[in-house]
Amino acid sequence: xxxxxxxCPGSFDPxxxxxxxxxxxxxxxxxxxxxxxxxxxxxxxxxTVEERILMAKNASSHIKNVCVDYCDILLAEYVKKFDRCxxxxxxxxxxxxxxxFQHAITNKILNSELETIYINASNEYMYLSSSVVKQxxxxxxxxxxFVDKQNLKIIEDKFKK
Ligand code: ADP
Numbered sequence: 001x002x003x004x005x006x007x008c009p010g011s012f013d014p015x016x017x018x019x020x021x022x023x024x025x026x027x028x029x030x031x032x033x034x035x036x037x038x039x040x041x042x043x044x045x046x047x048t049v050e051e052r053i054l055m056a057k058n059a060s061s062h063i064k065n066v067c068v069d070y071c072d073i074l075l076a077e078y079v080k081k082f083d084r085c086x087x088x089x090x091x092x093x094x095x096x097x098x099x100x101f102q103h104a105i106t107n108k109i110l111n112s113e114l115e116t117i118y119i120n121a122s123n124e125y126m127y128l129s130s131s132v133v134k135q136x137x138x139x140x141x142x143x144x145x146f147v148d149k150q151n152l153k154i155i156e157d158k159f160k161k
Contacts, residue, residue, distance in 0.1 A: 006030035018125035022090035059148035076110035
């Protein structure tokens, strides 16, 4: 899509192969993709902002037109720095739908220009979430099929602390 930036927001706590699948597919459709680490004071993150940014950079380093950014203001405000952009979100099952639907409508009320576009999760990542990764890692299970190999040690070390 010409001169259109995809903003892919999320906690990425940590980023998984399911997230990267969506980012990669968005990168083939849009000129530029912003992998946006968000900070929401109502959420308790396991990884620090710095760790989430580092892992997002590692996992997306093979995709040319992706950059990682961080946002601790309203998304509806953040997007105003782009000429033309839309939000791109991954949708797993029906369970994601209600949450995403609420957010899309709220963002549209706050910023009437802001559209949200969904990309369906791939079959192989339909089950995968950051919570699954943390639950397996907590008990020293093998998470190598869920996350980028550059992030394995960061995640494993965090659970040793
Ligand atoms: P949030 O803070 O919105 O819960 P997440 O980091 O959990 O953020 O997810 C960010 C986005 O990635 C959301 O749109 C979510 O639906 C999507 N997503 C998460 N896991 C997957 C997956 N396995 N496949 C496709 N999309 C996913």
